[in-house]
Amino acid sequence: MGEEGPRGIPEIKGDVGPMGRPGQKGSIGLQGNKGNRGYTGPQGPKGECIFDPKISIYPVSQEVFINATAIFYCWVDGQTSQQITWSKLAGALLKDTTVKDGALQINNVQRSHVGSYMCTANTVHGFLKAISRMRLKEPPVITNKPPSQVSVVQGSTLSLCCEATGSPPPKVQWSRVQQSSYTTLASQQNGCLEINPVKYNSDGEYICQAKNRFGLAETTTSVIVTMKS
Numbered sequence: 001m002g003e004e005g006p007r008g009i010p011e012i013k014g015d016v017g018p019m020g021r022p023g024q025k026g027s028i029g030l031q032g033n034k035g036n037r038g039y040t041g042p043q044g045p046k047g048e049c050i051f052d053p054k055i056s057i058y059p060v061s062q063e064v065f066i067n068a069t070a071i072f073y074c075w076v077d078g079q080t081s082q083q084i085t086w087s088k089l090a091g092a093l094l095k096d097t098t099v100k101d102g103a104l105q106i107n108n109v110q111r112s113h114v115g116s117y118m119c120t121a122n123t124v125h126g127f128l129k130a131i132s133r134m135r136l137k138e139p140p141v142i143t144n145k146p147p148s149q150v151s152v153v154q155g156s157t158l159s160l161c162c163e164a165t166g167s168p169p170p171k172v173q174w175s176r177v178q179q180s181s182y183t184t185l186a187s188q189q190n191g192c193l194e195i196n197p198v199k200y201n202s203d204g205e206y207i208c209q210a211k212n213r214f215g216l217a218e219t220t221t222s223v224i225v226t227m228k229s
Helices: none
Strands: 055-058 061-065 070-076 083-088 097-100 103-106 115-123 126-144 149-153 158-161 163-167 171-178 181-184 192-195 204-212 215-226
Touching: 055 115, 055 126, 061 070, 070 083, 070 115, 070 126, 083 097, 126 204, 126 215, 149 158, 163 204
Parallel strands: 061 126, 149 215
Antiparallel strands: 055 070, 070 103, 083 115, 097 103, 115 126, 126 163, 158 192, 171 181, 171 204, 204 215
16 A cells, blocks of 8 residues: 555635524323332421410409409410519509519508509510509598588578599589478589578578489588578
C-alpha cells in the first residue's frame, strides 16, 4: 500500500438546511406495577386545644343589708391555674374582707363597703379583668322630723319638712288623715309641705311617709289653727 497523501484544504461550510417535518407522536407505554405501601410512622403527641380565655364574675351586681355578708366569685373558664386578686375601685379593700379560692367575702357590710370591685386574673394569655358592684338594701329612716304638734294662725303660711335616708333613696310624701283615710296633698316638694294660706279647716293630722322597696317609715304632725287676735 502506498503512503497516505496530504489532507486537502477545507472549504467553507455550507448553510444549514431547512428543518424537516416532525415525526408522529408515539403511543403511550404500558403502566408500571404499583409499588409496595410504605411503613406507617409513629403517632405524634395529642395537640392542645387553644381558645381565648374568658373571665367570669358572679354576681355582677348585688344588694346587701347592713351588717350582712357579701360574697363575689371570680374564675377563668377552661383554666385551673391562675392567680386571682381583688381590688376596690376608688379606694383600697377595707377590713373585714377576705380572698380565698378566687372569691371575695365582705363581712359585716357597712356603707363604706358600697362601690365597685375589680377581679384580676393573671393567666398565660395576660391579665383579665371583670368588675362587680355592691349596693345596700336599707329601709327608710327619717332623719329630720317636723314637730309632733304645730300651732299656726289662720291666714299665715305653714311649712312642714321631712327628710329620710335609705337605699335606694326613699320617696318622701305628705298626706292628711281625713275621715279615717289618707289624702295625698299637692303642695309639696322635696319632702316639704306648704300650706298657704292656712285656713280654719287646715287643722288635723299630717303624716310624712318615707318609702322604698325595703320598707316604710313615717312621722305625724298635729296642726292646730288659731284665729287672729
